[in-house]
Every structure is written in structure tokens, then in C-alpha cells.
Amino acid sequence: MSRWKYFLQRLVLTVPILLLAMSIVFLIVRAGPLDPARAIVGMGNPAGYHDVAVDLGIERAVRVDGEVRYVDVPLWQQYVDFMAGLLTLDLGQSWVIYPETSVYEVIALRAPRTLWLGFWSVLIALFVGIPLGFYAGLNPNTWGDYTASFGGIVWRAMPNFWLAVILVAVLSNSQQLFGFSWQQLVVPTNVVTAPNLGFLTDPGMFLSDPGRAFNQLLGATKQILPAAIVLGSSSMGNEMRIGRTAVLETINSNYVETARAKGVSARSIVWKHVFRNALIPLIPIITAEAFLLIGGSVIVEYIFAINGLGQLFFTAATKGDLPLVGSLAFIFILLTLSLNVLQDFLYTIIDPRVGYEEN
Amino acid sequence: MTEVVESDESAREEDVLVEVNGLKKYYDAGSLTGTPVKAVDGVDFDIRRGETLGLVGESGCGKTTLGRTLVHLEAATEGEVLFDGRDVTSLSGSELKRWRRNAQIVFQDPESSLNDRMTVGEIVREPLDVHDWPTLTVRVAGDPDATVTGDAEAVGPTATGRDVDVTVTVSGDDADVAVRDSLPIGPEDLAVDVDSGSTTTVDVELLPSKAQVRRAHVRDLLERVGMQREHYFRYPHQFSGGQRQRIGIARALALEPEFVVLDEPVSALDVSVQAKILNLLEDLQDEFGLTYLFIAHDLAVVRHICDRVAVMYLGNVMELGAADSLFDEPANPYTHSLLSAIPEPDPTIESDPITLRGTPPSPRDPPTGCPFSTRCPAKIRPEAFDDLDDETWAAIDDLHRIVRERGRAERSLRERAREVLGMETRFSDVEDIVVEVFGRLDRTPDTTAERSFEAMMDALPRDVRGPLVDVTDHLRENREEDALERLLDAFGSECDATSPAYYDVDEGGRVSMCHRHDPAYDDVGPVLEERYGDYAGR
Amino acid sequence: MSQQPRRQRTASEPVLSVENLRTEFHTDKEVIRAIDDVSFDVHPGETVGIVGESGSGKSVTARSIMGLVDDPGRLLDGSSIRFRGEELVGKTEDEYRDVRGDGIAMVFQDPLSSLNPVYTVGNQIKEALKLHQGLTGKAATDRAAELLKAVSIPDARRRLTEYPHQFSGGMRQRAVIAMALACDPDLLICDEPTTALDVTIQAQILELLNDIQDAEDLAIVFITHDMGVIAQVADRVNVMYAGEFVEKAPVEELFANPRHPYTQSLLESIPGRGDADERLQSIEGDVPTPHGAATYCRFAPRCPKAFDECDAIHPAHVDVGEEDVEHTAACLLYPDDLPQEEALAIHQERQTEAERTGDGDAQLVDENTPPEEEQ
Secondary structure (H helix, E strand, O other), rough: OOHHHHHHHHHHHHHHHHHHHHHHHHHHHOOOOOOOHHHHHOOOHHHHHHHHHHHOOOOEEEEEEEEEEEOOOHHHHHHHHHHHHHHHHOOEEOOOOOEEEEEHHHHHHHHHHHHEEEEEEEEHHHHHHHHHHHHHOOOOOOOHHHHHHHHHHHHHHHOHHHHHHHHHHHOOOHHHHHHHOOOOOOOOOOOOOOOOHHHOOOOOOOHHHHHHHHHHHHHHHHHHHHHHHHHHHHHHHHHHHHHHHHHHHHHHHHHHHHHHHHHHOOHHHHHHHHHHHHHHHHHHHHHHHHHHHHHHHHHHHHHHOOOOHHHHHHHHHHHOOOOHHHHHHHHHHHHHHHHHHHHHHHHHOOOOOOOOOOO | OOOOOOOOOHHHHOOOOEEEEEEEEEEEOOOOOOOOOEEEEEEEEEOOOOOOOEEEOOOOOEEEEEEHOOOOOOOOOEEEEEEEOOOOOOOOHHHHHEEEEEEHEOOOOOOOOOOOOHHHHHHHHHHHHHHOOOOEEEEEEEEOOOEEEEEEOOOOOOOHHHHOOOEEEEEEOOEEEEEEOOOOOOHEEEEEEEEEEEOEEEEEOOOHHHHHHHHHHHHHHHOOOOHHHHHHHOOOOOOHHHHHHHHHHHHHOOOOOOEEEEEEEOOOOOOOHHHHHHHHHHHHHHHHHEEEEEOOOOOOHHHHOOEEEEEOOOEEEEEEEEHHHHHHHOOHHHHHHHHHHHOOOOOOOOOOOOOOOOOOOOOOOOOOOOHHHHHOOOOOOHHOOOOHHHHHHHHHHHHHHHHHHHHHHOOOOHHHHHHHHHOOOOOOOHHHHHHHHOOOOOOOOOOEEEEEEHHHHHOOOOOHHHHHHHHHHHHHHOOHHHHHHHHHHHHOOHHOOOOEEEOOOOOOEEEEEEEHHHHOOOOOOHHHHHOOOOOOOO | OOOOOOOOOOOOOOOEEEEEEEEOOOOOOOEEEEEEEEEEEOOOOOEEEEEEEOOOOOOHHHHHHHHOOOOOOOOOOEEEEEEOOEEEOOHHHHHHHHHHHOOOEEOOHHHHOOOOOOHHHHHHHHHHHHOOOOOOOOHHHHHHHHHHHHHOOOHHHHHHHHOOOOOEEEEEEEHHHHHHHHHHOEEEEOOOOOOOOOHHHHHOOOOOOOHHHHHHEEEEEEEEHHHHHHHHOOOEEEEEEEEEOEEEEEEEHHOOOOOHHHHHHHOOOOOOOOOOOOOOOOOOOOOOOOOOOOOOOOHHHHHHOOOOOOOOOOOOOEEEOOOOOOOOOOOOOOOOOOOHHHHHHHHHHHHHHHHHHOOOOOHHHHHHHOOHHHH
């Protein structure tokens, strides 16, 4: 089948996956060991409990003989309400961490930081890891190759929580260690704080007050860099190794030999013939690493005090703000599925054999 | 799908080991998208005990699929395979497992058919381990009611040959034990105890462990296929291609099968090594009384080793008969083409093959009528065009193939959109194609480019021009189906309409599937000679 | 396939002249001398075949000519490859690139893996056109379509936009041939081009090559292991074994009067040559891997006619044909019109001469060949 038809098929398949995933989230949140209302209200305070329960949709107030009673809403009804709410993108509100605040507001506050972190992590991994891998593959068994490969493995082996702590320590004491202060470099920042991302929410600032805007941009970048390096490091090592193998295999393939026999220049061979083919095995690696950035960021966000979505999720789960947990899970699942779709899209663009069936 | 013309039953009284009736194997048969791949599309033949039946054809004809289906590596979609009268396509579970001892397969690629992580000994031994070999079958001579206990099991009084491992002749309380030759054990390895009460009970114990017996058997096998006993402990990568193939053969013979499918066993080997393996296969056949299905594409090899040959094309058997006469005097046009295409290792013979045009159709879209109709050099032409010259016919056939290909070609979403909008796509240049195909007929040097479509059409005979104009119109509107229909309507014949039956073509029982064998039409040989002159047939 | 008589060698300059070619591979474990002193030439319009089994070094020969032999392989000193009179050995990579595709083109064995799967066939043909003829845009597309038509691929324009996996096997090989011919090379090297193809498709490709050769006066080096194919395509044949040419002759002569025991065994082991009921002749043993210069006959361990001296003296090429037929074989059994000691003495003399000059047989062979071959 044509490759775009194949892509469409994949796209359509994400819908049932989304529904299935959300159903599982529902089961965990509502039918799981924790009673959401109890978690919010705490032990004791029974009156408040019913109010919350009704608001959450777990119970219904019923008039019986002139009195108000509280009846459990059956699970299937809760399920229908839950899914309906999600599909109409009504994500509810946070109860514990930011009481009375809608989830959207919470996300709007926290998400940009996580995205900023994720963006830089992926960028570093991509633009350091892959070029290094290609370099190593094109010059195998040279000192450059050994250094790059070894470095990649070491970098990958370092646990990111450890690396994060070390970086924080080093940067905090940069004055004593290196003679210059990291905090004062270029733009004044703290080592551990959330980056100021005002320029993202208000892009018009670039036109109205460019000086301040760029200053903020620089500051935010510098702020996020250590965290991004930590988060991107293991991906980078992985992509480097796989990129190297991919290049080695491609270089030795028959079509590269044919190209050489045609008289194609070395540069053309690398950038035209090898590059695209070597990218094909890298696509699932890149997107898989991107998934990890969502979860793996919790620790890094915590250590660098970035206060992003990862940390929010963690706190919500531990503090019992289950509605928030459910809604955040939905966001994460959407993100994951989008990355999957992106992966399929990249495949479809790069490899024309996609969707082709052998006779 | 095709009828089998029944030939004289008495001529085929020989012992038939494998009988195949209406066998079909389709892939993706029930899928929602697209058409199934008709790898094997209705095949009938039988294989007699002790013979070597060759199965030849080009890649994509389905011969490998057929071979694999016979040994139940693929499940048949339709039809039956009778092994000694029993339908094996419906077997499953432990019955299937037991039957597998009778039919084995040797694969094509010696590099990939052996597990590199296992030693040679382990590889050849594995079938024995799986089937808990040996299950000693014992026949108590002259006493069919005797019970057998111990490491053995009783076998019926009618069993012979390799079905009987041990024969026990009871006289009173004594027993005379005889063991079959091909087993690596002798009577001294068995402890036989006879208890003659109301019914005789014979207890047979195997003294060495089964593992030891298996090892001994494997060593025997390795020797028989030309390896050495010490090779038991080596790994496949330490051997050459020819030797690896010997290991594969030893493995196939471990369970003493009756029937062996040889799937291109020598194709991956050099000529000198080929010769050795072929000699070995012949020796083994004599020694063990094996029946072979020899799948190959190298016709010279097939002629050497096979008794009868089946020629396959696009999932159908086109011709089937004795090897020598088939190669000397082929009946089917496909066989003619195949034989004439073989380069003869004799430079003094001018090779002038009937070069088939085009490529085999996709098994997803076999032609209606005869499967060979799109490329057949002896295709029946409608009487109205009797006097049309061969080159014009070649051009018409080319156009036919192009239209079929276009019908199948992937139209991406973008192209469909463009078509709907009436924009130019890569399917637009219909006139160019027609000019290209028919323009070659002109003898003047600068044909194609400048020739206008109209001018070229005018140069064609009127009864050709009419249909061509219609076809071109249909193509321009991307109505490939209609174009095809119009083409067949004007230029088609029996070959496109119905699939031919099998006709007897000589006294030896050879059958061939071609409309021209019907007395209503000219026979294949004369037609090919007329059209191609003295081609390199045999 | 063609109705013309076998092409006779003309007195014209050879397009390709290989002399004393030696190629070695140095790995950590061993040194492999894949090609040991190979010499031959190719004239315009003729097809020279190189036939041998796997491991004989045929493919390395092709790659050596194209300059595609890389670390850890290299051509040894003394090797000479002359193309249109110009010496190729010693050229830098850049200089070699000018020759590749433009002067010498190559067709490889497996057409599916010879084409880059992620680019259209048209893209790859146009790449060659751009490199050597500077064609771009519509001119390139037109020329590419013409090339596909010339190799009988129907519906050429549409095919240009398709990917290699959408072509069938035979069509792919045609596309590869079209790509190789894109820039009008003088020499085409075909390394087992039909081995992976069915016999009817093979017939089409061989016919195609023949037509092209007739039309363009193209010189072809055709490498294969199939004696049948060689019989049909080649004008002259070189039989290769373990890195050396063991017999060189025009094709009819080779099949009619094979002299070297290896050639004889090869011909006998082809099914169909002998009686169908007899067992096939085969050659015992395997092709050896040569590790250095040969000081003995490499075929001796497997040769049915070997004798003691075969393990001590390296056979040189001697004339074994009739008066005007150029037929040489490297075997101690020849020249067979001389008593054995004299014959052996000739080989011995050549061997010591070769060791002394370090130059192989080339110099001495020159003295004995007909005048036409001299530069």
C-alpha cells in the first residue's frame, strides 16, 4: 500500500489506544485503593467528604423523605462521565495542590518549563549524539572514534540523578573551582530555580521590548542548560552508539559501492547516500528517548527545582490529588501518542519502503 | 479450476506415495486490504515411491511454497495431500508430529539453515531428541497376539521394512532376536525376556542409554554423507558450503523418512561441489529407498537427477512428464521458452532463445485465463488478425502488459487528488507510451520523439487503429479496466478467456496445460517455428 | 544470440590493459593474496570473460580495476592497469573518480542492494548524468527516460519516479545497466550480473548487453562462474583459480580443447555434458586461500594429473594452441611436444627469472606472444 495510506492507518489506530489507556487510568484513579474524595479531604471531617464526593461525581445527593442522602454513583456511570469529560477536554480542577484552580491553569503554569527542558534535552541529544555517532562511524577504529565511543558509553552509564547532584554542586562552587562564577556568566541566574519563561507566553515582547526579551531568552537557556545536559546525556550516548553502527552498515552496503563506482564524490556519498539510510534505524531511538524525557524529568526537575509537570505529577500522586493525577495522565498519554505519530510520520518521509509488502 | 483429463489408469499402476489434489496456498487470503497472493493456485500431481520428481520454475512460481506445503511447513488453503492414502493437510497435534518422521526437507541456503550456536552433532541429533528416537518397534514372529513391554512397542503383523526395528522369534521361553541393519545397535544391546503364559509377553529392554544410541546414529549418518565422525563436535561455521549442505542432508535423514523435499539443495554451491552433492543424493536414494521432490531452477541439474519433471509458472503446473522426453521434446510453450533460454555450454551453438518479453505477473493479480497468456510466445491470435505481422503483435502484447501494470500501480493519495482535479500526474503521458510502443515498428532511424500520435496511428492498419484509439481514450481517463477490456475484446483469444485443461501429449503419460493442444488449434511446435524461426530449442 | 561471427581481435589499441596485477589483503591474522600476477587486455567491441568459482578472486579483479580496493587491501608494486593508455594504478581518489562512470562503468551482482532504496531510480540515474555530463533539470530527465527506454523498460517516464523496490528483479538490473551506460563509458565491467536472476530474465539481459555492445562498440569484461553463460557471451575467456589465471583462450578453443586440468574438470562437472546416467565428475577438495606469492601450482592438491614437481615449481603460461590461435595455459604438463625435463626447465627458468626481477611473468611472456600484443 502507498506509504501515506499506511501513515493514515497508524494515525487512526491511535484513537482506540487512547481510549484504552484512559480507561486504565480511570480504573486506577477511581476504582483503585485510594478513595479520591477521602484522599482530598483526609480522615475525619465527614461532612466535607460528601461535598467533595458529590463534586467529584462519586456520590449523588438524593432526597429521601425530605432528607438528603448520599448514594454512590455506579462505577460505569462514573466511567462514562470521566470519558465524556476527557473527550470534551474538560479536565476538571486540582483539589489539593492548587485548590480551586482548573487543571488548564495549572498546566499553563507548569508545562512551559517541562517543555523547555524537554526541548533542550532532545536538541542536545540529537545534535551532539548523532553527529558524534556519524563521525565515529565514518572514521572507525581511529582515536577519534575511540574517544567518541568511550565518551558516549561513559556518559550513558552515569545515572542522571547522580550527575544532576554533581552538576549542582560543581556549578554552585564554580567560583572556587574554575575561577569564574557560573551564576554571573553572561546573564545572572541561580543554579537551582525555575527558568523565567515569560517570553514564551508573551511572544509579542520580542517586538515591543526586544532587549528585555532576549535577555530573558538567554537567561532561560542558561538556566535550563545543566538540567538539559543531564537529561539528554543518556539519550545522547545511545544515539551515538546506534548512529555509529548505522553508518558503518550503510558505508559497507552495495549501493554505496555502486555510487563509488559511478564516481560520486565522498561528500555526496556521506550526505546523500549514507545519511538518510543511517537515519532509518535511529528514528525509533529518538522517539523512544523522547518518551523517557517525560518520566525521567521528575528527578531532574526536583533536583534543579524547576517545578515543571513531572514534579507536579509526582507531588499530586503523593499528596493524593487524584483528579489532577488523572488529568495529567491524560496529557502525558496524549503526548506519548503524538510522539508515536511523529515517529510514523518521520518513517514515512524518510523511508519509501514503508507499508510495502513483499509478494 | 482446471480439469484433469483422466488418462489411462492402468498405465499408472505404480505405487503412489504422495498424491496432491487441487492444492492451493494463498497468503493474506482473508485480509481486508488487497488481494491474496496466490502462491500455489490449484496443483495436481503424484509422486511415485522411489522416484525423483523435479519441480522447476522461476522465482515467484510457487515451487518453494509447494514444497513447504507438502511437508506441512505451510498450511494449505485448499485441497488435499494424500500421503500413502492418508490426507495430511488436516493433521494436527501429536498425529502431525508423528507423521513428520516420514517427510523431511533439505533447505536451500547452507549458510542460514543450520543454527550456528549448535554443534553439528546437536543439529543432526535434534530430530531424534524431539521424537524420542528410537521407539523400538518389535514384531513377535508368528504370534500376533503377543504383548510387548519395556522400552519397546508392538507393531502389527503387516508391518515391514523400516517399520520393524526388532524381530523376536519365540520358541518356548527362548527368544531369537534380530535387529534391523540401519539401527546402530545389535541384539547384544537388548535384554529380551519372554514370558509364555496364556498370552506371550515379551519384555525388551534397551541396555545402552537412548542418548548413546542417538549419538551412534548421528555418527553413522555423518559418515554416510561423507563427513567424519569427529565432526560431531564442530560448529557449522568451520565448514564450507558443500559440507554444510551435507550436514543438512544428514539432519533430514536422521529419522529415516520415506519422502524428502529438496528445496534447491545445490543452487548456492559451486559447480564442482554441486556434482558431489548430487552424487551423494543419488547414492542415498538407492541406499535408503527414498522418494525425492527435487526443487530447482537449474534445468541441467534437474535433467540429470530427476525421473519426472513438473514445470511451474505462477502457481500452476504447466507441464509434467518424464524428464528425458520433456527436455528433448517439450510440449508447453513455457517449457519451450525456459529450455531455449538456458545458455548452452558450447560456444559453437548459436544461442537464439525465444526471449520472453516482460516479467511474470504478480501472484496477487494473475491473468484471467491461462496464467502464461501475458507472455506466451505461442499465444493464439484471433482469426481476424491472422495476417498481422509478429512485430505489431509484440507491440500489442507490450501495450497489454503496460495497461495491466498501470492498473496495479500504486496511486498515492496525492496523485488521486491531482487526477480528480484534472492535473497532470505521472500517469498522464498515455500518448507518449503508445507512440513509444508502436513507434518502434517504423524502420526510420529517428522515430519516437518527433512522431506525432496521429501520424503514427494513421500508419497502422485500420483494424488495429480502431481499438487502439478506444484504448488510448480509456487510458487518458485512467480507466485501466475498460482499456484492458477493450484490448482483450479486440485482440484477445481463448488464452485470455479460459484456463486450459491438461492434455495428454505423449504415450508416456506426459500432460501439458495449453489450449493449443486441442486439435482445433495448431500445435505449439510448428507455431513457434513459424514465428521464431530456428530457435534454440532442444 | 547474435548471428555475427565471433569478434576477432583487431590490431587496434586495447581499451584496458592489465599487467602483473597483484592485490593483497593484510588483516590482523593473515595476509591474503587475492590476485597473484594477472595479466590480460580488452579491445573495443569485444567481451572478455573471467570465469572461476567462488574464492578464485574474480570480484577482487573487477574492484582492483575500478580502484575500489580499500584498506586493508592494496595493489602491490609492479601492478599496472592501463585504461585508454593511461596508467590507473597510483591515481589519487579524485583522479580515479573522473575515470569511474565516465570511462569505466560497473554492474554488480545483486540489483536490489545495488540501488539506494530511499531514492527513486530516476534520481540515481540523473546523479550519474549530472556528475559526468553536467545535465540537470528537464534535459536530465529526458535523457534518463531515453536510457530506460534503451534498456527496454516500458513506461519509462513513470518508472523514473518509482523506487527500486517497486521494480522486479530483471527490471532492476536493466535500470542498473542503464545507469552504468548513462555516461557512455568505453568499458563495462559486469560482476556476475545475471547470477541472481532467473534463466529467462538472464536471457533478456544477455541479449540486451549484446545489442548494446553492437550498437556502441563497447568493451565488456564479464565475470561469472557459469560456463554456459560464458560460452554465449564471451569472445575470449580467462579461467581463474585461487588468484591466478590458469588458462586463457578464445571461447570456442577453450571449450573444444581445454588444456589445463582445472578447466577440464570444470567442464566435466557441468551436468549435461556427459551421459545422463553416469555420475557427475567432481573435483575433490576446496579452493585454497592463497597467502603469498605462489612458488608451486595452487591446483596441485586437487589435480587428477599432478605429479611431484607440481609442488615445487610454479607453472608459467605457455602456448598450448595451434599456430594462429592464442591459447595459453599455466601447467607443468605443457608444452607437451617437448620431453618433460625440457618443459619443466622452461617453467623453472621463468620462475627464477620472475623471482629475480620481481616482475612476474609479464616480461618473458612478451617475448613469446605474437607481435600484435606488443605495445
